[in-house]
Amino acid sequence: MTGQQPPHSETFATAPPQALSVTQLNHQIRFLLETHYGSIAVEGEISNLAKPASGHIYFTLKDSKAQIRVAWFKSSVGRYIPKHGDSVIVSGRLSLYEPRGDYQLIASSVRPAGEGALQQAFLALKEKLELEGLFDPGKKQPLPSRITRIGVITSSTGAAIQDILTVLKRRFPAIEVLIYPVAVQGENAAPQICKAITLANEHASADVLIVGRGGGSLEDLWPFNEESVARAIAASQIPVVSAVGHEIDFTIADFVADVRAPTPSAAAELLSPDQQEYMQTLDQYESILWRAMGKILQEKSMIVEHLHKRLRHPGQLLTEQNRRLDNLQEKLARAIRQSLYQSNQMLILQHQRLMSHTPDETLNQLKKELNRTHNSLLQAIRLIIQKRSEALRANARELNAVSPLATLERGYSITLSQQQTAITSLSQVEVGDVIETRLHQGRVLSKVEKKLNG
Known part of the structure; x- marks a missing residue:
């Protein structure tokens, strides 16, 4: 008990002066449940699963002799989405839905009931392979500096391959992709992944391999925690990038691989150059070239101007x-x-x-x-x-x-400023100036309306 008093505590007297309403009774029972029980964990099987458009999840948790209603609100729902028949552990608090008087468990988290054993197996294999040196950074291969072909070992129908292809198309579509389709969960997944890694090495057709899949529960990701897969990755002569699950997911494959990417999309980002960066580099080189040419032209122009000042026209x-x-x-x-x-x-x-x-x-x-x-x-x-x-x-x-009169006879002219000096550059005139053009026969007075370069 928390020491708080339930509402209408006077009704708990030995001889209540009047009967409780249903609302009052349900309210007091809810208060007692929520204050007497703290956070609890309950294991059972899911039935009567409902997923309304609100994003909340409602189901019944049962065992062979009893059942309890569970409400899992949208704000607490995680990556794992339960389904009918799953054996799960629900953590949360007890409450009462007052309008119907339904006793229920408000879930804060739901996880598969078998994850505890899987986690122990994961830690045991991790310790074993680490002692053997399979995680040694000194044994990891560097990624090629130039990648033209990427081998992807994943499901051909999963979201991971689509994410990888989308990123490569956006960043550098010239990279060739070889897909080795495998199962990424279930009993057949680990043997298929090992076979694909061996096949890719025999053909030596890829510069680097991506081994991975999208997110899921620990059970879904388990093929990438198999010892056979870990040893196949370690034996690969082609550098391997692991891309399993989401950023917070870690598998044995991540520790053995030469490089770990937090997601399949991140793996594609890591292995592909950005064509926009290439274009920016080319633009930078072009700017440098133009600046160099401009500097040379400026120096030559200064020399010509200096000689022009020394030579009287x-x-x-x-x-x-x-x-x-x-x-x-x-x-x-x-x-x-x-x-x-x-x-x-x-x-x-x-x-x-x-x-x-x-x-x-x-x-x-x-x-x-x-x-x-x-x-x-x-x-x-x-x-x-x-x-x-x-x-x-x-x-x-x-x-x-x-x-230059002989030149003037051939159709050329000399343009003079108001100070009667020859105009050879735009910098000697301004818009609105009156200039004089001397022809072979006669002179023309003009007014500058616009200055044009080139």
């Missing part, structure tokens, strides 16, 4: 000569205008003097003097123009030797 020389010619033309025009202005001023002055004295002879002399002066001035101007033109033609001949 003929177009730059032509531009400078054109500027000089423009300056000379402007100076000549100013000189002519200045000379004409001075001559005009002198003419006005003489005309004023003439008008004030009006001597015809003096006027004639002055006109002649004016004509001579005018002719001398024109001759001087022509001489200056002739000398300047000859110098210009000489400069033009020199420039033509290095000028």
Whole structure:
């Protein structure tokens, strides 16, 4: 007893003042059962098994003389799913289903009744083989670094082979799979597994073997705890990966095998490279190559740019000569205008003097003097123009030797920035800049709307 008082404890007096209701009685009986009995284990045979959609399991546990109802709720149900006629050990607590007054056992776990003997046999064989050195890590073979063919020893209709094939198809479908179909539970399972291991070694057709099956009870997995199977795995010249049951399941085969995988899917993952990793590696190599090429191109571009700065482009020389010619033309025009202005001023002055004295002879002399002066001035101007033109033609001949004008005549052009420098790279212009394109005949002004690489 826990020391707790049941509800309506006053009804347990020697002379109850009034009768109990059925609800009160069932409630008190339930309280007594749950507080008097702790966790208990009951062995019996399953009958009247029911598995409703809720996920709970209900059955009757019986022996030759009595029976008790059992409720195994979904939250406690484990990997082992009982079936009608199984001999099991049910652990749990006693209770009462009050609406019907049914006395029942609330199960916390259900396990096959024969697992205790199997567990003892498992531990005995494990100790024996361990003493013989079959579990010695130094005797285990390493897995091949490159696997092209995998032999799978399992049931051809079980979930394990489907899981393995699904993983291999996803990760690396180029790996060939040889299936050695065997029984994986029952009396014939161990001999078939041993025969398949021997056959695979005789043919030497696989790089590695997977020996295993899906999950189950200790009894279901027992063929992989047989001594004959353990010795067949140990004698295999082909590396063996055991993949028996779920991650928490351990068999003798797991200890003897060269590598243990927690599940068949994990075995396939272990033995197959990930094709996505291969693709990522190739992408990385491609990136490294592109970076190396970019670095080389950048270095070469810096060398070219350095040489370009040292070498003056003929177009730059032509531009400078054109500027000089423009300056000379402007100076000549100013000189002519200045000379004409001075001559005009002198003419006005003489005309004023003439008008004030009006001597015809003096006027004639002055006109002649004016004509001579005018002719001398024109001759001087022509001489200056002739000398300047000859110098210009000489400069033009020199420039033509290095000028791209001949190239311009063939349809090419030179593009200049607003600063009148030749544009050779996108970095010299921005969207919205006005640029000048010099053709063989004439010039074109453009506005940059878009920059395109390549």
